[in-house]
Amino acid sequence: MNEPAPDFGRGAARVAAAARDLGLEITVVAMPASTRTAEEAAAACGCSVGEIVKSLVFRGRTSGRPYLLLVAGSNRVDEKAVAGSIGEAPTRAAADDVRAITGYAIGGIPPFGHATALTVFIDEDLLGHGRVWAAAGTPFAVFAVDPRALATAVGATVIRMG
Numbered sequence: 180m181n182e183p184a185p186d187f188g189r190g191a192a193r194v195a196a197a198a199r200d201l202g203l204e205i206t207v208v209a210m211p212a213s214t215r216t217a218e219e220a221a222a223a224c225g226c227s228v229g230e231i232v233k234s235l236v237f238r239g240r241t242s243g244r245p246y247l248l249l250v251a252g253s254n255r256v257d258e259k260a261v262a263g264s265i266g267e268a269p270t271r272a273a274a275d276d277v278r279a280i281t282g283y284a285i286g287g288i289p290p291f292g293h294a295t296a297l298t299v300f301i302d303e304d305l306l307g308h309g310r311v312w313a314a315a316g317t318p319f320a321v322f323a324v325d326p327r328a329l330a331t332a333v334g335a336t337v338i339r340m341g
């Protein structure tokens with residue numbers, strides 16, 4: 180069931196199509212309240228903040244390469260710790276850069292289906308859950324997914340974020 184309802188908007192429709200291309204079974208869910216932040220998404224989904232996937236865009240300070248970090252909503256990225264895993268220090272991308280790289284605005288960035296190819300890392304803490312929730316292209320839409328299926332589908336390397 181990857182077809183969104185007609186009123187979901189283009190962002191959610193693009194996410195549903197990208198999931199289908201990756202062979203992921205997802206159902207995009209429109210929420211009546213904002214899911215812009217991890218805390219808001221957890222409240223809307225009725226789950227813990229740790230079960231929310233934050234899709235955060237960084238650039239390598241040396242290479243300028245864009246990286247996508249899929250981080251548990253309850254965790255903060257320790258840039259020094261993550262540098263050891265990705266091979267260079269990461270720096271947070273500016274909002275307009277994030278938009279150009281992903282094709283989505285902050286608050287609705289999905290974990291796949293971006294405008295450009297990104298090297299992806301996933302927080303090992305997310306894999307401690309059977310199901311997690313991620314943004315579906317807008318700050319009012321989410322989808323649930325098995326974190327292991329998500330990691331496999333996007334080719335993510337599992338790392339500690341803190």
Ligand code: 5CA
Pocket residue numbers: 214215216217220231232233234235271272273274277285286287288312313314318
């Ligand atoms: N829909 C929710 C839950 S899935 C969501 O997208 N959460 S998020 O964490 O992935 O996106 C919000 C994040 O964007 C915040 O944690 C914050 O770190 C980041 N952010 C907010 N404003 C900016 C900004 N101006 N520049 C770069 N990053 C920002």
